[in-house]
Amino acid sequence: MDEKHKWDKVNQWEEELDYLKTILLQTELVETTKWGGPTYTCNGKNVLGIGGFKSYVGIWFFNGILLKDPHKVLVNAQEGVTKALRQWRFQSKADMDEKLILQYVQEAIANEKAGIHFKPEKKEALQSEYLQQQLAQDTNLQNAFSQFTPYKQKEFIEYIATAKQEKTKLSRFEKIKPMILAGIGLNDKYR
Incomplete structure (x- = not known):
């Protein structure tokens, strides 16, 4: 063998x-x-x-x-x-x-x-009220964010939404804001 x-x-x-x-x-x-x-x-x-x-x-x-x-x-x-x-x-x-x-x-x-397969239930997408507020306040940021694919948008949203403390949300947002404006996805360096 x-x-x-x-x-x-x-x-x-x-x-x-x-x-x-x-x-x-x-x-x-x-x-x-x-x-x-x-x-x-x-x-x-x-x-x-x-x-x-x-x-x-x-x-x-x-x-x-x-x-x-x-x-x-x-x-x-x-x-x-x-x-x-x-x-x-x-x-x-x-x-x-x-x-x-x-x-x-x-x-x-x-x-x-017979085509009988297990269909996993879809997880409900995370939402980030904090990120939505930041996007609403800055049209340049909102326009840049809208240029990303839904998958890359989801990565940013989950990155902010999974922060447990406000200060972590703020520091994460400060990290991703220049990335969004430059058109760089959150995990692009790993792809």
Whole structure:
């Protein structure tokens, strides 16, 4: 097996990963390499990935939250952070039930073909009353701000809105005012 197409962080899961691959080869999924490991797609869309970690080898389903999971084998890797992704963890090859794995994989493929995807809820955009007041008082500043894309405007707004103290808002505004007037985005130096 080509080393760059195997995601095994501790090099102890080669037999288990090979076994999972033989199971997945029975499906119509196409193996690709993304994020340094095997990822399986259907119609160009990510369905699942496999990989080895310190204490387990696993399958992660990109839209796992939508699987029925009658055997309660799927876990959320980071509660409160991970929204749709669900993992199925194994301690050894003996833990892997081929028929059961295929049942979950076929459901994931069917969901992908039916266009059933998890839609994350959009976060409400932050607003900055302070920045709005400053823009209203200075037409040059307002005109320069309006030249930015909505994305870059949002960066400025969030930068001011996330300041907890008034003095921090003031110092942040003093920092970004010359940037706005010069047409420089808040994070342009990192792009």
